[in-house]
Amino acid sequence: MAHDLNPLQQMIKNQLIARGIKDEAVLEAMQRVKRHLFVSETDRLQAYGDFPLPIGHNQTISQPYMVAVMTERLRLRQGEGTVLEVGTGSGYQTAILAEIASEVVTVERISALSNKARQRLTGLGYNNIRYIVGDGALGCPEYAPYDAIVVTAAAAHVPRLLVEQLRDDGRLVMPVGGASSQTLQVLTRVANDVHCQDIVNCVFVPLISETI
Numbered sequence: 001m002a003h004d005l006n007p008l009q010q011m012i013k014n015q016l017i018a019r020g021i022k023d024e025a026v027l028e029a030m031q032r033v034k035r036h037l038f039v040s041e042t043d044r045l046q047a048y049g050d051f052p053l054p055i056g057h058n059q060t061i062s063q064p065y066m067v068a069v070m071t072e073r074l075r076l077r078q079g080e081g082t083v084l085e086v087g088t089g090s091g092y093q094t095a096i097l098a099e100i101a102s103e104v105v106t107v108e109r110i111s112a113l114s115n116k117a118r119q120r121l122t123g124l125g126y127n128n129i130r131y132i133v134g135d136g137a138l139g140c141p142e143y144a145p146y147d148a149i150v151v152t153a154a155a156a157h158v159p160r161l162l163v164e165q166l167r168d169d170g171r172l173v174m175p176v177g178g179a180s181s182q183t184l185q186v187l188t189r190v191a192n193d194v195h196c197q198d199i200v201n202c203v204f205v206p207l208i209s210e211t212i
């Protein structure tokens, strides 16, 4: 029917707006980035479903709602700021961040995933993203300090080096907890102090690092 919403519009309405996502910049970015371009051919029909999907190497593209909550909590302003993302994965969240922030630095430990994401995002015309292969628990001091940091893999605690690379009033969002479930936390750096807030329960793949 002509008035039916397409799967992307349904996702925005039923999964994001209905659950309280309000930030216009986030909703508009999620409208512009086509999630089906970030999953395998065989998963395209489910690309706008309310769940993560496999992207190879035992990793997943995050659930759309999680991408939206995390991005909203970074409190980015359209066209401003530098964001560090740990866990490039498919590059889907990287694209959302690059739509909003002025610059994105994204770190991935699996070079095949990083290369694939770079190819995909370059093909889509993004030219404000730096791709780093390495251990994201170390952050990326070269481009620090960051206005915001998002970690898309879970660990028992937030790596100290990441907090150190936040600018004053910078925000860091990360799933913190055990292997089977975590709490999404937002840390805000205020001078040399850190304020922490729990947002929602979640399940992410583990951050794999020898340094934490």
Ligand code: SAH
Pocket: 055, 059, 060, 061, 062, 086, 087, 088, 089, 090, 091, 092, 093, 094, 107, 108, 109, 110, 113, 134, 135, 136, 137, 152, 153, 205, 206, 207, 208, 209
């Ligand atoms: N935002 C991505 C999520 C991918 S899953 C997406 O939606 O596609 C998390 C990613 O974190 C995986 O690609 C995994 O390889 C990566 N990862 C795990 N530990 C890491 C580390 N120490 N440094 C960088 N990336 C890491």
